[in-house]
Each structure stands twice: as C-alpha cells, then as structure tokens.
Amino acid sequence: GDSVTQMEGPVTLSEEAFLTINCTYTATGYPSLFWYVQYPGEGLQLLLKATKADDKGSNKGFEATYRKETTSFHLEKGSVQVSDSAVYFCALNSGGGADGLTFGKGTHLIIQP
C-alpha cells in the first residue's frame, strides 16, 4: 500500500538557518504530493503541493520538488523564522480515483531566536 516516510523530529534550528525536511514515498499510480503544516493548537493547513514529476511547489518561502526517480518530496526553506515553528506533514494522494490522503508521521520543527 501507499506510505510516506519523514525524517524524525524534533528538528531544532536557529533563526535564519537553512531547512530541509526529508520526505520519501511509496505509491501505486501517479501520486500528487503535499506538504501540510500544523501550528500549535490549530488544524492542518496546506503549505504547498505538486501534481507531477519535476513540478516544484512553493509558498511562503518554502519549496519542494517532486522527484520521481528518488520518490522524494523534500521540503526546503532558505532562512527560517521563529514563526515557522510547527509540525510539518508530508502527504500523498495516489490518484487513480483514490479519495484520501496518506500522511507521514510529521516532523516537529523548533526555531530558536
């Protein structure tokens, strides 16, 4: 079945550091890939998405590129802020009519001033 694997957290960085959160997947078909963010006490918010190989999703300074050859969708940001502290979830929809999302376990990011 489909699965998403994310790097374990928590990940602690200083403000203005470079961020990478790794995400790899296993899926049948041609999945769409998503990153969701969950700020403390809030729900899941769509951060960015990519629907086909080599697509790059971007939003709020975050980027992720859909790499079919390595089945990866790593999240990056060049300079993180304290306000980026949250839990980040990588997810996929495997397509072919599948309805739901398969999520990774989430990566807790802590940015220190």
Place this chain on the structure above:
Amino acid sequence: EPEVTQTPSHQVTQMGQEVILRCVPISNHLYFYWYRQILGQKVEFLVSFYNNEISEKSEIFDDQFSVERPDGSNFTLKIRSTKLEDSAMYFCASSERDRQTLGYTFGSGTRLTVV
C-alpha cells in the same frame, strides 16, 4: 478565504457513550472526509463521502463509526459506544472534484477525550 468549520473544538465523553462530531464543509466542495490523529501519531484517513454516500473508507472505519450529511451544509461523524482508544483529534476536510490538483481544506479539528 472559505473555511471548513468544526464543532465542538473539544469534547469529553464517558466510555460507552455516543458522540457526534460536526463539520461544515466549504459550500461548493463535493467531497467530504474525516481523519483521525491520535496524540503523537500520524494523521489517518477514516472515510470519504460523495453524492450522499460513503465513497471510500479505511480499516479503522468499522461499524462503530457512521457519517451523515443531514442537510445541505453539515457533515457529521458519529462514534457509537466510545472506547478509551477513540481519544484523538478528529479532522474534517473537504475538496472539489479535482482534489489531486486543487488539494484538500481541513478544519481545525475536534479533540475527543474519552474518560
């Protein structure tokens, strides 16, 4: 920006009781979903609903659970005879038909505590 609204934000119930979690999806969306997140674990798909019937459900969604769209706006998840292990955050989501391209919109969740 349109939102998915969930009520209540927190519900405490005694083991064995029935609970109903409520959601108002985005008005022009066609697909509705429930997900569950047990504390410290990943978000898990429970069920999807389209055209007034269940479209897809996971192994978690057994006879204890049911969903309903009682009117044109609400979408509910009923959990019968709750167990301690049902304690989790429950998220409602909705999407347009082309969910692979347009994505899903989630509500803020209902934290269910079974005591």
